[in-house]
Amino acid sequence: MRIGDVSAQTGISVPTLRAWERRYGLLTPARTDGGHRLYAQADVARVRRVQALVDRGWTVAAAAEEARTAPDAPAPAPAGSNLDSLRQDLLDGARAFDGDAMHTVFDAAVERAAMRAVVERVLVPAFEEIGTWWKDDPGAVANEHVATQVVRGRLLSLLRARRYEGGPRCLAVCPPGESHDLGLLMASVLVAEKGWTVTFLGASTPVAAIEAAIARVAPQAAIAAAYTRPTANRMMQYRASAPGRVVLGGPGFKPSDVELGGEGFSLAATIPDAADLLDPRVRRLGAPA
Numbered sequence: 001m002r003i004g005d006v007s008a009q010t011g012i013s014v015p016t017l018r019a020w021e022r023r024y025g026l027l028t029p030a031r032t033d034g035g036h037r038l039y040a041q042a043d044v045a046r047v048r049r050v051q052a053l054v055d056r057g058w059t060v061a062a063a064a065e066e067a068r069t070a071p072d073a074p075a076p077a078p079a080g081s082n083l084d085s086l087r088q089d090l091l092d093g094a095r096a097f098d099g100d101a102m103h104t105v106f107d108a109a110v111e112r113a114a115m116r117a118v119v120e121r122v123l124v125p126a127f128e129e130i131g132t133w134w135k136d137d138p139g140a141v142a143n144e145h146v147a148t149q150v151v152r153g154r155l156l157s158l159l160r161a162r163r164y165e166g167g168p169r170c171l172a173v174c175p176p177g178e179s180h181d182l183g184l185l186m187a188s189v190l191v192a193e194k195g196w197t198v199t200f201l202g203a204s205t206p207v208a209a210i211e212a213a214i215a216r217v218a219p220q221a222a223i224a225a226a227y228t229r230p231t232a233n234r235m236m237q238y239r240a241s242a243p244g245r246v247v248l249g250g251p252g253f254k255p256s257d258v259e260l261g262g263e264g265f266s267l268a269a270t271i272p273d274a275a276d277l278l279d280p281r282v283r284r285l286g287a288p289a
Contacts, residue, residue, distance in 0.1 A: 003029075006039050010047045011279065013195025015167050017047065024064035026050065057083075057117045059110075083113055083121040090126045094147040102150040115158070115193060116272050119186050123151060124271060127182065148182055155185045159200060162192035169219040170278065171243065173201040173210055175226055175235035178252075183271050184225035187249060190275035191223065207238055214241060221245035223274050226252030236260060247277045 006027070007014045021027040026046055029037035046067040053063035086109045093101035109118045130147055133140035172188040174181045181203040188198045199217050201210065214222075222243050226232035232252035239246075239261050248257055249268040258265045268274035 001039050003027075003037060003039060006044055006047065009044050010051065012047055012051070013167055016193075016195045020047070020050070020060070020064060024061060024068075026064045026067060054114045054116075057113045059112070059114060083109060083117060086112075087122045087126050090122060090147070091129060094126075094130055094143045097143065097146050099146065099150050102147060103154070106151065106154045110158070115189060116275075119190065119271055123186060124183075127151075152182060152185060155182075155189055156200075158189050159185070159192055159198060162189065163197060167195040167197045168221070169217055170196040170198050171201065171210075171213055171217060171219040171222040172198055173205050173213075173222065173224050174203045175210075175224065175231045176204055176206055177234065178226050178228070178231040179203050180227045180250075181225060183250065184223065187223055187225070187268070187271045187274040190272055191278055194275060194279055196221070196278060207234075210238070211241055214243065219243045221247070221278055223247045223249060223268075223278070224253075225250040228252045229254075232257065239265075245278065247274045249274045 003014055003017055006012075006017060010017075012020075017027065021029070027039060027043045029039050029043070032038060046064075049067035050060065050063040053066060054060060058066070086105050090102055090105045090109075093099075093105060105122075109122050113121075127144075127147070130140075130144050133143060170188075170191055172184055172191070174184055184202070185200065188200050192198045199213060199219065201213060220243055222245070224235050224246065226235060226248075227250045229252050232248075232250070232254075235248075236257055242261070243264075245264045245266075246261060247266050247268050248261075249271070253267055255267055258267050266277050268277060
């Protein structure tokens with residue numbers, strides 16, 4: 001079969017499959033006389049094995065090695081991931097204004113677990129806790145800013161590393177007045193891991209800039225984050241110019257916004273949910289293929 005058939009059977013995008021073949025030797029195609037690659041059902045089985053292991057918290061590199069050596073073995077639990085401990089280490093680094101320590105924690109988390117698990121078990125709960133510190137100590141806003149800038153830089157690096165020029169295009173944006181875009185950046189990295197080419201516009205993007213980006217990039221989808229109702233309302237005022245698929249996220253958006261947006265709009269319950277709603281395995285938002 002051609003690589004497009006492998007993609008259709010597994011739900012993994014063609015750019016990602018090619019990257020796994022090149023980096024990890026996961027797929028072992030035969031060659032036709034004309035030089036075209038042809039793949040077998042064994043390649044599909046190895047890709048599915050990697051998917052199962054990554055869902056358990058493995059990194060792609062470790063999962064690929066396991067899939068090559070023991071494709072039929074049950075997926076064991078990841079060894080030494082200890083993400084709860086790393087989350088506490090990140091909090092300790094934020095309290096101490098220790099940027100080097102936070103960089104080290106981030107590297108350890110990404111090395112030991114899949115990015116989805118890092119987001120769910122380390123980054124999101126850590127920043128939720130950091131966000132409560134200022135209630136007892138107004139000066140703790142400084143701790144939050146330091147932690148945000150460290151993690152932002154690392155996430156932007158990951159987003160660049162996961163950029164697939166051949167993938168479908170997605171715009172990531174916060175409406176005017178929305179200054180919180182760290183969750184949007186986390187979602188963007190997870191979306192990029194699914195083979196999308198993400199153009200990250202970030203916080204408080206003027207409407208004219210959003211419209212210019214849509215005209216220039218011509219995205220097939222967009223993810224938008226709003227943490228307050230007024231900023232969400234500003235985004236929904238310009239829904240008519242949105243791409244065909246739009247995922248809304250953040251507490252500012254409500255289910256009624258999906259109804260107002262109409263066909264193609266969806267509301268993400270969590271940051272990873274935003275990426276799942278743009279998964280190639282989903283034919284229509286919210287409907288499993």
